[in-house]
Amino acid sequence: MPGELLRFATAGSVDDxxxxxxxxxxxxxxxxxxxxxAAVEQVSxxxxxxxxxxxxxxxxxxxEREQGITIDVAYRYFATPRRKxxxxxxxxxxxxxxxxVTGASTADVALILLDARKGITEQSRRHAFLATLLGVPHLxxxxxxMDLVDFAEARFEEIRTEFEEFATRLRVRxxxxxxxxxxxxxxxxxxxxxxxxxxxxxxLSHLEHLHVASDRNFVDVxxxxxxxxxxxxxxxxxxxxxxGTVASGVLKAGDEVVALPSGMESRIARIETADGEVDEAFxxxxxxxxxxxxxxxxxxxMLCRPHNMPTVAQDIDAQVCWMDESASLxxxxxxxxxxxxxxxxxxxxxxxxxxxxxxxxxxxxxxxLALNEIGRVRLRATQPLFVDPYLxxxxxxxxxxxxxxxxxxxxxGMIGRVIS
Amino acid sequence: MIPHTMxxxxxxxxxxxxxxxxxxxxxxxxxxxxSGGKDSIVMLHVARKAFHPxxxxxxxxxxxxxxNFPSILAYRDRWIEKLGLQLVVASVEDAMRRGLVREEPxxxxxxxxTPVLLEAAETHGxxxxxxxxxxxxxxxxxxxxxxxxxxxxxxxxxxNQRPEIWSLYNGRVFPGQSIRVFPLSNWTELDVxxxxxxxxxxxxxxxxxxDREVVERGGMLYAVNPFVTPREGxxxxxxxxxxxxxxxxxxxxxxxxxxxxxxxxxxxxxxVRITERGATRxxxxxxxxxxxxxxxxGYF
Numbered sequence: 001m002p003g004e005l006l007r008f009a010t011a012g013s014v015d016d017x018x019x020x021x022x023x024x025x026x027x028x029x030x031x032x033x034x035x036x037x038a039a040v041e042q043v044s045x046x047x048x049x050x051x052x053x054x055x056x057x058x059x060x061x062x063x064e065r066e067q068g069i070t071i072d073v074a075y076r077y078f079a080t081p082r083r084k085x086x087x088x089x090x091x092x093x094x095x096x097x098x099x100x101v102t103g104a105s106t107a108d109v110a111l112i113l114l115d116a117r118k119g120i121t122e123q124s125r126r127h128a129f130l131a132t133l134l135g136v137p138h139l140x141x142x143x144x145x146m147d148l149v150d151f152a153e154a155r156f157e158e159i160r161t162e163f164e165e166f167a168t169r170l171r172v173r174x175x176x177x178x179x180x181x182x183x184x185x186x187x188x189x190x191x192x193x194x195x196x197x198x199x200x201x202x203x204l205s206h207l208e209h210l211h212v213a214s215d216r217n218f219v220d221v222x223x224x225x226x227x228x229x230x231x232x233x234x235x236x237x238x239x240x241x242x243x244g245t246v247a248s249g250v251l252k253a254g255d256e257v258v259a260l261p262s263g264m265e266s267r268i269a270r271i272e273t274a275d276g277e278v279d280e281a282f283x284x285x286x287x288x289x290x291x292x293x294x295x296x297x298x299x300x301x302m303l304c305r306p307h308n309m310p311t312v313a314q315d316i317d318a319q320v321c322w323m324d325e326s327a328s329l330x331x332x333x334x335x336x337x338x339x340x341x342x343x344x345x346x347x348x349x350x351x352x353x354x355x356x357x358x359x360x361x362x363x364x365x366x367x368x369l370a371l372n373e374i375g376r377v378r379l380r381a382t383q384p385l386f387v388d389p390y391l392x393x394x395x396x397x398x399x400x401x402x403x404x405x406x407x408x409x410x411x412x413g414m415i416g417r418v419i420s
Numbered sequence: 421m422i423p424h425t426m427x428x429x430x431x432x433x434x435x436x437x438x439x440x441x442x443x444x445x446x447x448x449x450x451x452x453x454x455s456g457g458k459d460s461i462v463m464l465h466v467a468r469k470a471f472h473p474x475x476x477x478x479x480x481x482x483x484x485x486x487x488n489f490p491s492i493l494a495y496r497d498r499w500i501e502k503l504g505l506q507l508v509v510a511s512v513e514d515a516m517r518r519g520l521v522r523e524e525p526x527x528x529x530x531x532x533x534t535p536v537l538l539e540a541a542e543t544h545g546x547x548x549x550x551x552x553x554x555x556x557x558x559x560x561x562x563x564x565x566x567x568x569x570x571x572x573x574x575x576x577x578x579x580n581q582r583p584e585i586w587s588l589y590n591g592r593v594f595p596g597q598s599i600r601v602f603p604l605s606n607w608t609e610l611d612v613x614x615x616x617x618x619x620x621x622x623x624x625x626x627x628x629x630x631d632r633e634v635v636e637r638g639g640m641l642y643a644v645n646p647f648v649t650p651r652e653g654x655x656x657x658x659x660x661x662x663x664x665x666x667x668x669x670x671x672x673x674x675x676x677x678x679x680x681x682x683x684x685x686x687x688x689x690x691x692v693r694i695t696e697r698g699a700t701r702x703x704x705x706x707x708x709x710x711x712x713x714x715x716x717x718g719y720f
Contacts, residue, residue: 003425003427003428004425004426004427004428004431005426005428005431005432030693033692033693033694033695034693034694035694035695036695072563072578072581073563074562074563075555075562075563075605075606076556076562077555077556077606077608079608079610083428084428084608084611086606098583101583101585102583102584102585105585105586106586106587213424213425216424218424226438226441226442226445227441227442227444227445227471229471229472229473229474230474231473231474231475232474233474233475235473236473239473239474241473243441243470243471244441245434245437245438245587250424272472273469273472274468274469274470274472275469282424284426284431284434284435284438285426285430285434286433286434286435286437286438286441286470288472299445323583336592338588338590339588341442341445394586395586398585398586398588399588400585400586400588400590402590402592407590407592407593407594408582408590409582409583409584409585409590412583412585412586
């Protein structure tokens with residue numbers, strides 16, 4: 001049975017060979033079923049295609065099949081004896097930013113595909129930028145179609161150098177380059193004999209061995225209270241447990257804690273699960289905490305440590321990615337905000353700039369953010385939120401905005417500087 | 421194991437628990453859809469853990485097609501009682517008598533469940549319904565959100581889904597609208613069985629291989645039961661079979677298998693090369709977009 005879970009996001013269009021790569025990973029790990037493959041082969045034949053179009057595996061919706069496009073994030077699953085993988089597969093073209101942000105938000109790894117003949121494109125720059133904006137800890141750049149450049153080391157090195165140069169402008173924590181041919185299988189599952197000059201592992205082995213546990217924040221204790229467990233039963237009278245998912249840090253029984261916003265202090269009496277008490281809780285465990293004192297604490301509040309607290313802020317500086325096609329973000333508009341387990345309302349105070357996701361140029365004259373646009377905004381909330389910069393904490397640094405009139409999720413936000 | 425790492429099953433369980441708690445905290449009146457199948461059994465098992473030591477704070481609904489395996493109904497009632505839950509039964513046969521729906525020519529009550537489900541949800545005012553759907557099951561499901569928004573008619577609009585970023589779920593709805601919630605979205609069939617093994621979850625014996633009388637129809641093996649009676653001249657043979665999915669007794673096929681323990685089922689699923697729906701569901705094979713169409717009508 002596989003050990004850990006690894007989530008990775010891919011982005012790109014059919015031309016990059018992304019679907020071929022995914023198809024190969026699924027097929028070679030025996031996660032592709034014969035009836036699925038048969039269905040795809042049948043449709044490919046019916047359409048008169050020369051080859052089996054593996055994109056049909058992920059393009060599940062009628063509109064997608066009819067128009068030959070991918071309109072949404074598709075999730076695929078495969079496992080090896082070492083790990084289980086969740087692929088968030090996002091299209092490269094239509095609504096690319098919105099989908100890429102969605103897929104990357106929970107990813108441990110972002111897979112960026114380049115065509116060895118074309119090298120770096122606007123699209124690959126955009127993918128790399130979005131992956132780092134969303135704090136994806138590991139980038140894997142697959143230089144695909146190496147068979148079409150005769151597995152030339154010089155070409156690979158040229159692309160690598162150019163990409164590394166571009167990446168100095170991004171916050172990349174870990175980046176790996178792999179020369180592959182998704183079509184022929186070189187360096188996908190097994191090491192290619194045609195790239196003797198490359199001493200790195202093939203893609204699957206790299207993904208299997210990537211160290212992701214240390215990507216989580218085990219330092220800053222943040223426990224957003226999600227649900228208060230109060231059994232109305234005679235067996236457990238007066239029980240009051242605070243259920244939630246550990247956002248970051250390691251909690252232990254006996255630890256001193258502070259409750260926000262009240263500022264009241266207490267100690268952890270027990271950390272419970274339905275399977276019994278545990279010694280400690282760390283992300284992403286879902287537990288129930290009982291305290292030694294009866295203090296005021298409810299959903300939306302947060303437990304943390306006395307000498308390591310998030311910023312309690314009403315004014316927030318953040319990068320937001322706008323995801324709504326029907327209305328743009330403009331200064332003065334109000335939205336619902338959901339941050340950890342807390343809802344509040346915010347007003348947009350300022351739009352500092354809009355960023356061009358292709359050139360990274362900042363347009364300070366911008367007056368609105370339309371669909372798929374990213375910008376830096378200043379928000380004022382109706383009540384204090386308990387925040388950390390997104391770069392330090394992907395849980396307490398993130399929020400969504402929801403339109404008050406339509407209830408649609410309209411933006412993803414990443415907190416930058418915190419203003420106390 | 422390296423400190424502070426979790427096995428993938430524990431990660432999946434934690435994610436599902438988080439989803440249950442989020443819905444219980446934010447929605448007015450959630451309800452859990454229970455079919456007696458392994459996914460809804462696991463769902464109930466995880467829901468119990470999410471609210472421990474309290475009871476599950478919402479009722480359970482069963483859309484009763486009138487074509488159930490009798491042992492599944494017994495299983496359902498035993499567990500509802502054990503967990504101290506309220507059971508809502510939405511009866512398809514009752515709806516047929518009232519003229520809300522009518523029997524389809526092929527004998528499948530899969531599609532006509534939908535109006536019955538929607539009516540019951542409206543009567544009880546449920547604004548969130550938990551379903552055991554998994555994204556690995558089917559292509560349309562692979563693109564559905566964990567919190568799947570449905571309009572006043574229960575319809576799914578695949579092109580107009582709410583973006584789902586991080587684990588910040590948005591369950592805000594206006595009156596009449598609702599959310600379908602899939603806590604097991606990221607589980608695979610193998611995960612479900614591995615979890616059943618690890619947690620020693622009680623499962624109906626239909627999932628385990630046994631010698632059963634079967635008839636062969638359209639290349640599939642149907643075990644003889646009150647809803648599958650041999651037709652005239654149809655040969656009945658005894659084969660060692662088990663059910664890989666459990667739906668209506670008249671249309672769920674069994675698979676040839678020697679897996680008479682959960683341990684053996686896990687081994688079998690790990691090696692199997694055909695999807696569960698492809699292997700066992702006479703009612704899912706209608707067209708390439710059958711599931712998508714049913715979802716748009718309000719199905720799970």
